[in-house]
Amino acid sequence: MNKPKTFSLWLGRAVSRLSSAGAILSSAAFVFMVGLIVLEVILRSFFGKSTLIASEYSGYLLAAMIYLGLGFSFREGAHIRITFLQNRMPPLAYHWMDIFCHLAAAFLCVLSTLFLFDTVLTSYERGLQAYTVAETPLYIPQAVVLLGLFLFSLQVLARLVHLLFNFPGREQTD
Numbered sequence: 001m002n003k004p005k006t007f008s009l010w011l012g013r014a015v016s017r018l019s020s021a022g023a024i025l026s027s028a029a030f031v032f033m034v035g036l037i038v039l040e041v042i043l044r045s046f047f048g049k050s051t052l053i054a055s056e057y058s059g060y061l062l063a064a065m066i067y068l069g070l071g072f073s074f075r076e077g078a079h080i081r082i083t084f085l086q087n088r089m090p091p092l093a094y095h096w097m098d099i100f101c102h103l104a105a106a107f108l109c110v111l112s113t114l115f116l117f118d119t120v121l122t123s124y125e126r127g128l129q130a131y132t133v134a135e136t137p138l139y140i141p142q143a144v145v146l147l148g149l150f151l152f153s154l155q156v157l158a159r160l161v162h163l164l165f166n167f168p169g170r171e172q173t174d
Contacts, residue, residue: 008165029064070155112153
């Protein structure tokens, strides 16, 4: 097996593991979100009290759940894809179009990740806090979203590398 294909396989496996870790964290965020909402309902219904943070932190956990699961969802093919051209184009032409689409997606993902990194850094440096009772430092939920977007970017890049080294009609290695 040649070095580019070996690198493609190694990268795919490494990013796959990271995406799986993101999915586990996404699941944990879901469990915490549900627990927080149930706690809030019980406190309000039976004790006339409130956590005062349930709506804020449920929003943060929802964002964490979505973004941390992006890479895993992409890897598993759970994102919406428009495939009506796939059966109407020759395999090689479709493969090149797929490369172009992944290249565009990778560009947008990396650009978004860099922008969000700058946002997190700015929030941290300025000590920005949420205007809520909890006064949550904003860089914390932003950093979780950044991690999810970073994992998604890695997964798109890994898929792009795979496409670049595995053309239709060639020997497949995975």
